[in-house]
């Protein structure tokens with residue numbers, strides 16, 4: 001009976017693990033008070049950082065994680081407040097920021113996003129990793145019920161919340177969410193503190209837009225502003241933004257200079273324009289400098305051929 005062997009020969013504990021729901025569905029998110037009335041929900045394991053503004057007018061949420069952490073997002077919100085969830089703002093279209101939309105909509109929340117986020121949801125999604133891998137189209141209930149072009153302002157719970165479209169950076173639908181009274185900025189994935197920025201060319205992202213949008217965040221931030229990154233532990237501030245702005249601008253300038261000298265992409269990669277930053281920013285196997293540099297190279301006018309003809 002060889003055909004049964006691989007499955008039934010596994011140790012019982014492992015079999016139970018394989019048959020159970022993903023562990024992450026059981027996991028709780030950490031609730032972190034940021035400043036004023038704003039909180040963030042975070043997990044080390046996966047997904048984007050969630051912003052939460054509770055209050056008597058109803059809760060406003062910024063991004064809602066991957067689908068299998070949607071229940072964990074809801075539990076995290078409920079540890080902060082039992083008021084109705086009124087609005088969810090998506091900072092962009094990626095699945096680790098919209099994954100709880102359907103569950104939030106079922107709680108009565110209105111999903112809000114920039115128009116390009118909605119437009120991208122009218123077909124299959126793509127993600128920047130894995131060479132632009134396709135993902136299923138989000139269900140209609142997961143798509144924004146309200147969209148905006150340039151900006152939208154929310155006034156609730158004694159807070160003014162400014163949501164505005166930034167230059168095409170991580171994607172072409174990126175929005176910043178600024179809580180004016182609490183002085184907290186949620187940047188979405190335009191800004192992250194755990195690795196090199198992802199420029200999602202499949203969803204309209206650009207390096208120049210990333211620099212411009214990061215500069216916008218620096219200009220907006222004051223000495224007391226707290227900044228929630230799209231990914232990365234905890235929150236940061238204007239200095240955290242400046243560190244990344246300096247890094248991305250320097251790397252872009254180096255690649256541009258190398259293109260100006262006529263280097264081919266393989267020569268640029270060999271020259272290591274990020275080498276002094278790699279220890280801090282390299283990140284993961286699925287996104288590192290070898291993913292970022294070719295995007296910059298193409299954008300600053302590098303030769304279309306990626307490998308030099310020998």
Ligand SMILES: [Zn+2]
Nearest residue numbers: 092094170189
């Ligand atoms: Zn993203």
